[in-house]
Amino acid sequence: MxxxxxxxxxxxxxxxxxxxxxxxxxxxxxxxxxxxxxxxxxxxxxxxxxxxxxxxxxxxxxxxxxxxxxxQGDQTIEARKEILQEQRDLLAARIAEMQKTLDLLNYKIGVYESALLEKEKEMLSRVEEF
Amino acid sequence: MxxxxxxxxxxxxxxxxxxxxxxxxxxxxxxxxxxxxxxxxxxxxxxxxxxxxxxxxxxxxxxxxxxxxxxQGDQTIEARKEILQEQRDLLAARIAEMQKTLDLLNYKIGVYESALLEKEKEMLSRVEEF
DNA sequence: TCTTGACTTAGAGTTAACTCCAGGTGTTAC
DNA sequence: GTAACACCTGGAGTTAACTCTAAGTCAAGA
Missing domain, CATH: 1.10.1660.10 (Multidrug-efflux Transporter Regulator; Chain: A; Domain 2)
Structure with a gap:
């Protein structure tokens, strides 16, 4: 190919x-x-x-x-395993951090959503006023 | 400060x-x-x-x-929410991909571990031989 | 045969996100 | 008052990971 x-x-x-x-x-x-x-x-x-x-x-x-x-063949299996383990641990840590960021983003989006709802309510009440 | x-x-x-x-x-x-x-x-x-x-x-x-x-103030709330949502979705996708990679790494580490066990077994059996 | 298009190489250029540097100013300790 | 040190600015340099360019080769079709 x-x-x-x-x-x-x-x-x-x-x-x-x-x-x-x-x-x-x-x-x-x-x-x-x-x-x-x-x-x-x-x-x-x-x-x-x-x-x-x-x-x-x-x-x-x-x-x-x-x-x-x-x-280099079979005698490097131990070394290879160690590299993978190290990277696995780093990756797990990064995923955990990103999960925290994701939570924060979701929280902030929620805040914006209620802010928008408030705005809408306000507008509706104005409609009732007039 | x-x-x-x-x-x-x-x-x-x-x-x-x-x-x-x-x-x-x-x-x-x-x-x-x-x-x-x-x-x-x-x-x-x-x-x-x-x-x-x-x-x-x-x-x-x-x-x-x-x-x-x-x-720029309150009139940009909708736009801000959209940016955060977009980034949230991108982030969630990246986390999912990284999780897949993490699974693969764990699988490979497992493979290396059994390879190392095999090696050890082999060595033990040689000890018995002699 | 000539052109077109996919492939080759070595090496230069790009991008994001810093990071460093030179030359200058301000502040503090003695 | 002067030495040492933290801070300032504009601009250049660095790093990782590509990405592009120029100049050349090769195979297939009109």
Whole structure:
């Protein structure tokens, strides 16, 4: 599968795909005789993984570290697990913070809603006055 | 309260406080005769609000828009509510995505844990062999 | 054969949100 | 009164993560 098709399927731009490869996040993408990238199923799975992690805010650099460990084989399992645990904890903390912000936003929206209701009441009472 | 103290209390650097003011996120910070910033309770509340929103990833630009509406008074309540609702929805969506990533991370950590257990078992069985 | 369009590379440019710097002023402690 | 220090401003620099550009290659169709 060539880069344009991969881009369509995954929603990741060709530029970004090439960038990921360049920085070591997508190693071993095959090339055909003409030097053109041919993505296989493994590449696609990796792209989906990267997408998922990136959307959650994990730094590209951390993902590169992880991928490099994967390439080094089984003796890095412990180290990989530690990276994932660290990122999991950071992510959980960020989710908790965002939840607090969400609560505050909902509270403020509620305040604005009653303010608007008040305004309306006021207008209705004016109607009755006249 | 001067900028250094505010920075200590809030954890926001003096540079960032000045930056927020410059872009219109912290309007109307008073100055003393010497031209030095004197932050009051309202400023502090606003800083806490900004901190909360920024930690959740709301863009500075959106916050500026919101603050500018607040300055324009009551007739902007509807518009302000809409901004908050939009950001609330975006935030809820991001939290949901991050939760998915968190689940995936936990799953992967689990996989690594059983891989490590397997390794250990293997080593124990070797001990029995010899 | 010539053109079109997708692909390649190296490297420069962009964006958001700070963060730092130089040069200057004001305030406080001795 | 002078040294040290906190503050000021305008503007430049930084960082992460892309995103774009220029110049070139290659395959397929008119």
């Amino acid at each position: 060539k880069i344009a098709e991969v881009s369509d399927k995954t929603g990741v731009s060709p530029d970004t795909l090439r960038y990921y490869e360049r920085v070591g996040l997508l190693p071993s993408v095959r090339r055909n005789e003409g030097g053109i990238r041919e993505y296989d199923a493994t590449d696609l799975r990796r792209i989906e993984f990267i997408k998922c992690m990136r959307r959650a805010g994990l730094p590209v650099e951390t993902l590169i570290e992880y991928v490099q460990l994967v390439l | 001067k900028i250094a103290e505010v920075s200590d209390k809030t954890g926001v650097s003096p540079d960032t406080l000045r930056y927020y003011e410059r872009v219109g996120l912290l309007p109307s910070v008073r100055r003393n005769e010497g031209g030095i910033r004197e932050y009051d309770a309202t400023d502090l509340r606003r800083i806490e609000f900004i901190k909360c929103m920024r930690r959740a990833g709301l863009p500075v630009e959106t916050l500026i828009e919101y603050v500018q509406l607040v300055l």
